[in-house]
Amino acid sequence: MRRVGALIFPGFELLxxxxxxxxxGLLKDxxxxxxxxxxSDPIASNQQVRANPDTTIKDxxxxxxxxxxxxxxTRGEVNNTALLxxxxxxxxxxxxxxxxxxxxxxxxxxxxxxxxxATTNKAAYTKIAGQYPKVDWVKQARWVEDGKxxxxxxxxxxxxxxxxxIALMHDRETAKKVATWSEYDxxxxxxxxxxxxxxxxx
Amino acid sequence: MRRVGALIFPGFELLxxxxxxxxxGLLKDxxxxxxxxxxSDPIASNQQVRANPDTTIKDxxxxxxxxxxxxxxTRGEVNNTALLxxxxxxxxxxxxxxxxxxxxxxxxxxxxxxxxxATTNKAAYTKIAGQYPKVDWVKQARWVEDGKxxxxxxxxxxxxxxxxxIALMHDRETAKKVATWSEYDxxxxxxxxxxxxxxxxx
Numbered sequence: 001m002r003r004v005g006a007l008i009f010p011g012f013e014l015l016x017x018x019x020x021x022x023x024x025g026l027l028k029d030x031x032x033x034x035x036x037x038x039x040s041d042p043i044a045s046n047q048q049v050r051a052n053p054d055t056t057i058k059d060x061x062x063x064x065x066x067x068x069x070x071x072x073x074t075r076g077e078v079n080n081t082a083l084l085x086x087x088x089x090x091x092x093x094x095x096x097x098x099x100x101x102x103x104x105x106x107x108x109x110x111x112x113x114x115x116x117x118a119t120t121n122k123a124a125y126t127k128i129a130g131q132y133p134k135v136d137w138v139k140q141a142r143w144v145e146d147g148k149x150x151x152x153x154x155x156x157x158x159x160x161x162x163x164x165x166i167a168l169m170h171d172r173e174t175a176k177k178v179a180t181w182s183e184y185d186x187x188x189x190x191x192x193x194x195x196x197x198x199x200x201x202x
Numbered sequence: 203m204r205r206v207g208a209l210i211f212p213g214f215e216l217l218x219x220x221x222x223x224x225x226x227g228l229l230k231d232x233x234x235x236x237x238x239x240x241x242s243d244p245i246a247s248n249q250q251v252r253a254n255p256d257t258t259i260k261d262x263x264x265x266x267x268x269x270x271x272x273x274x275x276t277r278g279e280v281n282n283t284a285l286l287x288x289x290x291x292x293x294x295x296x297x298x299x300x301x302x303x304x305x306x307x308x309x310x311x312x313x314x315x316x317x318x319x320a321t322t323n324k325a326a327y328t329k330i331a332g333q334y335p336k337v338d339w340v341k342q343a344r345w346v347e348d349g350k351x352x353x354x355x356x357x358x359x360x361x362x363x364x365x366x367x368i369a370l371m372h373d374r375e376t377a378k379k380v381a382t383w384s385e386y387d388x389x390x391x392x393x394x395x396x397x398x399x400x401x402x403x404x
Contacts, residue, residue, distance in 0.1 A: 006251075013224070014223055014227060015224035021249055022249060022357070024249075025216060025247075025249025026249075033249055033250055033251050035251050046227065047226075048227065048234075049208075049236075049237050049254075050254040051252065052252040052253065054251070123383070154385040155384040155386065156384050156385045156387070181325070181356075181357075182356065182357040182358050183323075183355055183356040183358045183359050184358035185358070185387070185389065198382060
């Protein structure tokens with residue numbers, strides 16, 4: 001059983017978070033999911049609808065998997081020292097660190113991606129890559145795996161990445177079963193990324 | 203601006219709900235999203251993580267779009283008279299009625315799908331079709347449109363359907379922009395359904 005700590009903050013992107021959590025959550029015997037926030041109040045997503053944290057960053061819960069969604073709200077957290085400290089500490093002791101979309105902005109801000117290959121939302125790619133040059137940014141990838149760090153492109157890419165992560169933590173057959181159960185057409189190739197071209201990156 | 207009322211109940215399926223709400227929610231000038239529940243307490247999904255209702259069924263808010271996700275929790279609500287009454291009343295005055303997965307079980311239970319073409323999660327198809335014979339169930343379809351009723355197959359099909367609904371309410375170009383922005387590979391053909399075969403229905 002792995003404990004997954006999924007960070008939420010005001011303006012998190014709904015599908016960044018709940019797409020992957022759907023996938024992990026279907027493996028009830030293997031993953032325990034918790035939403036983590038700075039405080040215990042409900043948090044409004046970019047789409048306004050609100051999620052409820054299960055724990056706060058002060059509770060210092062150990063997570064086997066740390067998960068950071070993206071969204072417009074990441075911009076408001078890049079200088080949040082308490083949050084970046086939590087990310088750094090939790091990343092150090094986690095077995096896996098996952099991010100979707102601009103969630104990698106927060107990982108980069110915490111310094112944990114320095115020297116690592118990683119990707120992000122392709123619309124924001126150029127700006128983020130410029131702000132965090134110590135990260136080895138990959139411009140065309142659905143998701144990137146570098147050691148324990150698994151970072152994906154924008155929004156829907158999180159679901160492909162989550163299944164890829166399940167394949168790593170368990171096996172490909174298990175990931176395929178989850179995809180089938182959720183009637184999801186899984187893009188299994190982590191290098192498939194037509195959106196890099198759409199945004200003029202390649 | 204259309205007001206979307208998305209019902210949540212204990213054991214709702216996470217991606218049934220939040221996949222479509224991601225899509226509608228990206229059109230901030232066109233859709234106002236509200237989560238509706240029987241009470242105002244946080245509601246746990248099938249994946250345990252909790253969402254927060256914005257309004258309750260007693261508040262009798264008028265919704266232009268009524269949205270019903272599915273999930274294991276639908277089984278627990280099929281005899282919930284207050285909920286079925288709310289579904290019936292809200293359906294009558296809504297411009298569009300949408301469901302994902304076994305959400306159509308609740309629509310069928312409220313009687314609003316009688317004589318209508320509709321679909322549901324393919325794993326539960328046979329059982330549900332047997333329980334509600336007045337509905338004209340379609341066994342192979344990603345989603346079905348019959349007048350104002352738009353019902354989809356399981357879980358991930360909701361995202362394809364939501365984009366289809368956006369194409370109906372606005373236009374296909376708008377739906378494609380939402381798909382591109384969310385880096386989503388939209389299956390635009392509502393008859394595409396390989397999962398019907400997986401579950402032995404065709």
